[in-house]
Amino acid sequence: MASVRIAYEADIPTIQSIAFTAWPVTFGGILSPQQIEYMLHMMYGQEALAAVLNGKNQLVLIAEDEKRSPVGFSAIEFSYKELDATKIHKLYLLPSVQGKGIGKLLIKEISGYASDRGDKSLTLNVNKYNQNAIAFYQKLGFQKVREEIIPIGNGYYMDDFVMGKMLS
Template identity: 30%
Template sequence: MSTATPLTLRPATIADAPLLAAMHAASWQATYRRLLPSAFLENEVNAERDAYWRARMEAPGAQRRLVLIAELATPGAAPTPVGFVCVERQPESPWGVLLDNLHALPAHQGIGVGKRLMEAAQRWARDQGEAQLYLYVLDGNTPAIAFYERQGWELSGSEPDRMGGVDITALRYVYRLAAS
């Protein structure tokens, strides 16, 4: 990413739940066309993600998670939200800290948004005293898999899951944090 790109990260608040939901739904609609049913993506994902983010942002345990919104500066206007990350400590997990969401809106992919959000998640996890992060990516989401592997994530297994009313396979990737 060019240093001239005016990208900033800010902590999300409860008031950002609708924005997070809209970005999440837009990302799924663009990314999961071949992987999830069209009816779910066209008719249900917006309401489903809205309920999800409202509940998540209001849930207790906010100190165990970090949610950041990436914004691009727009001359003469409010910043434009272009992506977000959600990372959460999972005390009972053998895999470490869960990088639960990492989304760069389709029109803003390839400019370093995802990498910058991932680096912030890694810093946060390291600051929490953690040694590893993990995430799940849908089998068949080739662009995301390639992105994670380029960033040094390693495949560590898979699990069956259900999304949008269909059975899917979620691939688990892990990333060992270097000591600071």
């Protein structure tokens, strides 16, 4: 049975490996190879991940399959922008395990941590052309809240939907 655990700095190579495997599959038909490479290095470099792992109100979770092999991760931030919402900054799975309930397990764990911290909702950004991810989140009760275009440097932008879900 799959499980979820808290990540630590020793997990940085694991997180990087999952991201560098999942991103080209996830975004290959959406973003240019140059933008994928730029974003991977910007978001998943050693220093960037260490900052997330040690960030105030932040938590990184590792999903493991039944053999305890890491197959996904999520990075979240409690009380995002001082609101009672937990922001899901990252949620990626190896392509080989997508559709097997592990993403749903991560969302369930995130919801528990968020509720324990007093947050009332979950929020996230998703690329508006990533139909698989949008469908996944909608199936779990997330709704589109608004659109957002975010400049990320080097002439690149994230063209996203902001989605949200109330916690029960």
